[in-house]
Structures are given as structure tokens and as C-alpha cells.
Amino acid sequence: MTEHRKRQPGADTPTARTPRRASSYLMPTLLDRLRDDAPHRQTEAPEEYTVTRKQMRDIVQRDLAYLLNTTSIEDRIDRGRHPQAAASTVNFGVPPLAGTFIASRQWNDVEKMISRAIGDFEPRLIPDSLLISPRTTADADADSAGEHHNVLAFEVRGLIHMDPYPLEFMVQSSLDLETSEIRITGMRAG
Template identity: 35%
Template sequence: MADRTLTERLQPSILDRLTDDAPEKTSENASDRVIDIRRLREIIQRDLAWLLNTGNLDSEIDTERYPNVARSVVNYGVPDSTGDFANKERAIAVRDAIRKAVEFFEPRLIDGTLSVVSRIDDDERESTIVFDIIADMWAEPVPAELYLRSQFDTTTGHVSLEYGG
């Protein structure tokens, strides 16, 4: 197979392209401007951690009246979910909020491939809820799977993400 041109390879997000990881170097090669699947997973994991640890304005916005604002960067993040112990109903609400935020704000995942599965027993009363986030990442020549194990701390609202595959 012929070597792909620069535009056909995986390219980092604009944030990663603007971040200078080696300020002592005065120039970079063309190959430094592309990434591999492993690096793409790391970048998406980092960006999802930022997304899921940012509080949005759902409680402040009339989403019926302003549906475009609800889907805009003004409403980036997830609703505040701190407070009570974890239970099945709470896990469902947090799972749905995670799914909605990821669908709205992570375009590198292929539409229709996202699955967010909560891992909680009916009678558990814990301070954390564990979720599996599974999706296909856009990549050339074929999509690649993303599998992240996340833990939501109900007392602080903090979400941690680990690569699970």
C-alpha cells in the first residue's frame, strides 16, 4: 500500500496542534503533525475527562425554548450530579447525562456507535458509580474501538477515565 499523504493520516485536534510540546525545537517534521491510533485514544480520553468534569448550565437554560443553546458550547459539560449515594436510578440519570454530553461534544466518535453501560447492583449504596464507555473512533483506513472504564464519585462529582482495552 502506498504511503498516505499528510491529509489522509490521523491529525490531532486544533488544541493539540497549537500546543508546543517541544518549545526548544525551532522546527518540526511533517510526520510530527500526525498521530497514531494510540495517541488518538489518549487525546480523546483526555478530552472526555475534561468534558465529564465540567458542569453545564442545563438547570439554568430553558431547553424547550432555546434548544440550540442547549446543544452549544455555552452548555458544554454535564449537569451537576453530586449528593446522595449511588443507586440504580441515579446511575441511569448519570449514564444518560454522560451519553448526551459525549454525543453532543465529541465528534471524533462515529454516530450510532456510542454505548454507556452502568455497573451497579440494584441494592448497592456506594459513593461511586462505574461506567463503561464504548464507541468507534473515526480513523483511516478503518475505525478503531475506544473502550474506557469511568468512575463517577457521587460526593465530589469527579469522573476519572481509564483506558480499558
């Protein structure tokens, strides 16, 4: 006597596999994904909106420049009473660093401000890998020849979340203490 099993619909067809979702660390920002590079095409394959390691480094450089050149309202938010507001986009950027504010600050204070802003708003970086340090005067002078003399130069080093292994990077920046503008002067693999 043969056993008859009730067949499930579609049992003879190969099972459809769920498409592999691109790692969120490898995806461009929402703004980059919303920008349509091919408006004449109706759909895009997932591999078309993932990024290479070089592209990710460029995107992080651009986004760090946006972050570091935006003034937050950190000095007006009580982090203890309003931690969600302090970590929200309403507080995107770094506290004001120009003028008399910076005169009373030490390098450690500036480092903490930059580190906190990056930690709060740049999730593609591995937080424990972040190192912010002042650059030597000779390096800074070579980069800012002919510019304001009231410039603080620093480096941001760390690891970008990437598969199969993190991507090292180093960003060289300069802070103009007169205008509070932070300029990314270079970025490369660490």
C-alpha cells in the first residue's frame, strides 16, 4: 500500500528565497538613496544602492563635514532632564566653538564636544575606535598657508562598520576659531 501525501501548492517549484538585505552599514544615507540617479528607470536592484568601501569613505567624509559644520543647541539643552532631545536631530552638530567661548576651553573640552557629536550622530563609525587628537603645528601650517592664524588643527581616526572587516580611516580637519567653521582637509585610510 502506497502512502499518499497531500501535496502543498508549489511544492515542485524551487522555494523563493528572501532576497538578502544589504547591511545597513553598507548602505548610503537615506538622502543618498532618495536621490534618483536614473529617473527613467522604474526600479533599481539592491546591489545598485549598496556602496563600495571607497564610496563609504567618501560618504562618511562628506557627512562628517556636515556634522562638524553645523552648530548644535547643546549649550541650551539639559542632557540630564532631556536626554532624548539631546540625542535627537534637533541637537545635530557641535556646540558653538567660535569667539570667547573657545578662549575658555582646553583641548580636552573641544575633543569631548567633537567626540560626543560624532558618537550621537554618526552610527557608521565604531564608537570605541574613535580617536580625536590635535595635529602638530607644522602639519597645520602646511595645510592652512595663507589662511587665518587662529586655527586649531586636529585628526579624527577610527573604524567604519564594513563587512567583512571594518575600514580604517583618518580625517584631517581644521577649526577656524574666528568663524567656527570646521574644514575637512583630507581623508584617507588609517
